[in-house]
Amino acid sequence: MGVFGFGRAKAAVPAAEWFTKTYGSRLGKRAVTFREAIARVASGDSTRRTIVETGCVRERNDYSAGYSTVIFADFIRRYGGHVSTVDLSARNMALCRRVTKRWADLISYEVGDSIAYLAAWPGPAIDLLYLDSWDYPVVADDGSQAASQAHCLGELEAALPWLHPRSVVLIDDGALPGGGKPLLAKRRLTELGWQCIMDAYQTLWTPAGANGLDLPGRMR
Numbered sequence: 001m002g003v004f005g006f007g008r009a010k011a012a013v014p015a016a017e018w019f020t021k022t023y024g025s026r027l028g029k030r031a032v033t034f035r036e037a038i039a040r041v042a043s044g045d046s047t048r049r050t051i052v053e054t055g056c057v058r059e060r061n062d063y064s065a066g067y068s069t070v071i072f073a074d075f076i077r078r079y080g081g082h083v084s085t086v087d088l089s090a091r092n093m094a095l096c097r098r099v100t101k102r103w104a105d106l107i108s109y110e111v112g113d114s115i116a117y118l119a120a121w122p123g124p125a126i127d128l129l130y131l132d133s134w135d136y137p138v139v140a141d142d143g144s145q146a147a148s149q150a151h152c153l154g155e156l157e158a159a160l161p162w163l164h165p166r167s168v169v170l171i172d173d174g175a176l177p178g179g180g181k182p183l184l185a186k187r188r189l190t191e192l193g194w195q196c197i198m199d200a201y202q203t204l205w206t207p208a209g210a211n212g213l214d215l216p217g218r219m220r
């Protein structure tokens, strides 16, 4: 992981408005939660705005999977910040690099396991954590759903020390048979007293009441 280049805010239009106009209609079931996550991140300090995602874009124009790296990168170019993305697949990361080339100065690309990456995260504090790595199989009776859920929980646990009272955690593939990718992570967030902001196809969480929360980790 190298030195982080943070983009400066340039846009005059509110982020939620920009997002809806640019990506809203293409994102279908994910639009409402991406929009809320981005709006919340945009309301914070733009000078060190930090987005971390697990599971990068792996196909050109793959809006049906979220097209997350592109959306986050476009957002930070306009509103300030930095995006870090990690993926186990060198092939997928190479594709991601190609489709996000125009924002490459504001993106850190890492090939490797997402839990190890988050456990070794060098900072700064994470404003938006997007968990979308290990694919969740819709139909499976071989333990592969549980493996995806356990991996997602592992990512959350590894990232907790880097979250702050205004962080948001967004997790993909929730509304699926068997509870989806975030099943165990949602249980853990509930245990920690976090607040669920939206629970749709994606699930969006923030520490309950930015006041008085006793987070286990480092604060900005």
Ligand SMILES: C[S@@+](CC[C@H](N)C(=O)[O-])C[C@H]1O[C@@H](n2cnc3c(N)ncnc32)[C@H](O)[C@@H]1O
Residues within 6 Å of the ligand: 054, 055, 056, 057, 058, 059, 062, 065, 066, 067, 068, 069, 086, 087, 088, 089, 092, 112, 113, 114, 115, 132, 133, 134, 135, 151
């Ligand atoms: C659903 S795709 C990500 C889609 C992307 N977020 C988007 O919006 O287009 C899941 C990705 O997770 C990656 N992956 C699977 N296991 C992983 C792991 N243990 N660590 C990091 N990435 C992993 C896969 O290689 C794949 O590229």
